Amino acid sequence: MTDTAAMLPVDPAARGRAPAAGRRVVDVRGLSLTYATADGPVYALADVDLQVEQGEFVSFIGPSGCGKTTLLRVIADLERPSGGHVSVNGTTPELARLARAYGYVFQAAALYPWRTIERNVTLPLEIMGVPAAERRARAARYLDLVNLKGFENKYPWQLSGGMQQRASIARALSFDPDLLLMDEPFGALDEIVRDHLNEQLLGLWDRTGKTVVYVTHSIPEAVFLSTRIVVMSPRPGRIIDVIDCDFPRRRSLDIRETPNFLKVAHRVRAGLRAGHGYDD
């Protein structure tokens, strides 16, 4: 991933561009993952099938314990499945990870406290051997993109939680991966900040044409962001519904008041309710 010339994420020509159809980024078939514990096996995922095409924004939604984070971690090769077939970019998750195919945003910002914001953003570039001048240029570009211009030399503890999470998104974008894996990135933030960041994220996805796989437990967030919503259910972790959302690529928070939005949200909620046992 040292091809720096090809990287033009804020290319105005790409704005509003429809996703390049056809290329399959994630292909999951018959996936299962079982943990052996002292109390017997835990079925984290059972018989999961999922395909994600290039340029899609796919959200996993479900109650805690439904395996949505585990599924994301399997795609990222941070977790080994016990059965089934997974491919990322047409190859195994491990080879995709070794080729640095994706940027991962965790639930917490996970910034390194001893590095400035700029040097946190350039961390992956340093590992990938990008020259120092290019690193600084990219840090400036992506910190601008997430509205953190002027905070380059601050340390993480000097920033609010929302700003830290934006810095971690700039870090994931810095090496321009085509695939973004995001695990409840805004889960710990208040609703106003979350709305704002959702709009920014959507704009970014629209401009760059990246593929995003997103984990959330918020119905409005899932419906607002996604082109496709995957509803999951626990014990065993499985997919119980896949809902297409055909809102325009560029949309504002206002669409949350439209009947179509409410209809999709209703279907998501119905799916969650059906999959939820209420036995705990």
Place this chain on the structure above:
Amino acid sequence: MTIEAAVAAPAPGRALPVAAMLLALLAVWYGAAVFLNAPMQIDRFEREQAAWTTSDLVAATLRMERPLLPAPHQIAAEMKQTLFDLSVTSKRSLAYHSWVTLSSTLLGFVLGSFVGLVLAAGIVHARTLEKSLMPWVISSQTIPILAIAPMIVVVLGAIGLKGLVPKAIISTYLCFFPVAIGMVKGLRSPDTLQMDLMRTYNATRWQTFRLLRWPAAVPFLFASLKVAIAISLVGAIVGELPTGAQAGLGARLLVGSYYGQTVQIWAALIAAATLAAALVGLVGLTERIVGRARGERT
């Protein structure tokens, strides 16, 4: 303390209790000196068949040549004489002896810290090393240093190493331990997310060490180094005892105890304590400078 003195002190809120505590300690010390030295002095008075009053006794107990417990002003006078009045090249200069001990302390500290770091890095990266090394690391510290120090000196003497090196090795033996234990914990301190992040970047082990494990371990390192440098000094002094060393604070202690020169022993003890405090303070200062460069919250 006068009002002027209290006002002149930089932080009167803290200076006052510190000064009061110091005065209390001195008072206890003087009391103990009189109490402990009195029987010996009374014996002497009786042998000389001298008439004496209580104030004679008190005055005499505080200026004995070989008291059981010397008074603070006697130690201060001895330290002034051996530190400032004598040339540093003199064999009786406390500065000279302190330097001899300090040099092996520092050499042992550098060697021991290095050994501790290498052990910790090995233990963190290889499970077999943890299983095979850790029991030895721990049992090495259960052997009394007084028992093993003469052996180290004899063994190293047999292969021609004398003077500075054997003492430094004893310091090394003591101070690698806190560094190894502290750094194993420090190098393992990055949390799962921070480690996963490195995995998503396909970072090599060396990159993960250099960019994550090492910087995360720095606060642990300084905590370990503070312990290490203090016990390194203890190691150097202990190392001077069985070698029959001619120089060093340990040699001063030994010579002082041969001849009952308690004032000299106490002066050497105070010098050692001051040296240890200064060394730990220096490590603390370095910690603050490094912390500032790392943007730590102060």
